[in-house]
Amino acid sequence: xxxxxxxxxxxxxxxxxxxxxxxxxxxxxxxxxxxxxxxxxxxxxxxxxxxxxxxxxxxxxxxxxxxxxxxxxxxxxxxxxxxxxxxxxxxxxxxxxxxxxxxxxxxxxxxxxxxxxxxxxxxxxxxxxxxxxxxxxxxxxxxxxxxxxxxxxxxxxxxxxxxxxxxxxx
Numbered sequence: 312x313x314x315x316x317x318x319x320x321x322x323x324x325x326x327x328x329x330x331x332x333x334x335x336x337x338x339x340x341x342x343x344x345x346x347x348x349x350x351x352x353x354x355x356x357x358x359x360x361x362x363x364x365x366x367x368x369x370x371x372x373x374x375x376x377x378x379x380x381x382x383x384x385x386x387x388x389x390x391x392x393x394x395x396x397x398x399x400x401x402x403x404x405x406x407x408x409x410x411x412x413x414x415x416x417x418x419x420x421x422x423x424x425x426x427x428x429x430x431x432x433x434x435x436x437x438x439x440x441x442x443x444x445x446x447x448x449x450x451x452x453x454x455x456x457x458x459x460x461x462x463x464x465x466x467x468x469x470x471x472x473x474x475x476x477x478x479x480x481x
Contacts, residue, residue: 344470351451358447368436371403372412376437377444379413379429386415386425412436 333343340346360370368376378384378392390400404427407413412433418424429437452460 355447355451358450359444362443362447363440366436366439368440372407372410373437373440375403375407376412376429376433377440379427379433380437383426383428385418386427389427407433 356370359373363369363373375389375393378389384392386397386400386404389404390397393400393403395403404413404415408415410432411430413427413429416426416428418426455463
């Protein structure tokens with residue numbers, strides 16, 4: 312199946328009109344998809360911080376390290392991925408580098424570009440993270456069938472892709 316087919320990503324047709332599920336006259340925060348997603352993320356991060364904190368990692372630290380486990384990045388790419396500004400990303404990388412969990416190097420082609428790589432210590436610090444994160448996600452999905460879980464992934468990807476399309480057209 313192609314990577315970006317509707318079956319794989321849940322992409323809505325680009326010509327679809329916006330939904331009309333929410334109305335200002337009947338808006339209820341407790342039924343807001345955004346509010347519910349935010350509550351879930353707060354719960355997820357709190358659980359991850361509690362469990363990964365036992366290994367000396369905070370959310371601000373384990374999140375970029377998990378990204379770096381996938382491969383090297385630049386400071387600019389990391390800032391975009393984390394949705395934080397370049398200054399905050401630099402300070403975060405300063406702390407990770409001070410702990411020996413990552414290292415920076417300037418590009419030999421463009422001195423403005425700074426590459427970031429995880430160190431063996433960073434890999435060791437995050438070695439248990441996939442199991443911890445899997446346990447937390449599975450606990451949040453208690454009572455879901457596999458079909459419901461797969462459908463949830465499709466629906467969330469569709470919402471993400473709709474949001475991406477709005478940012479591109481803005």
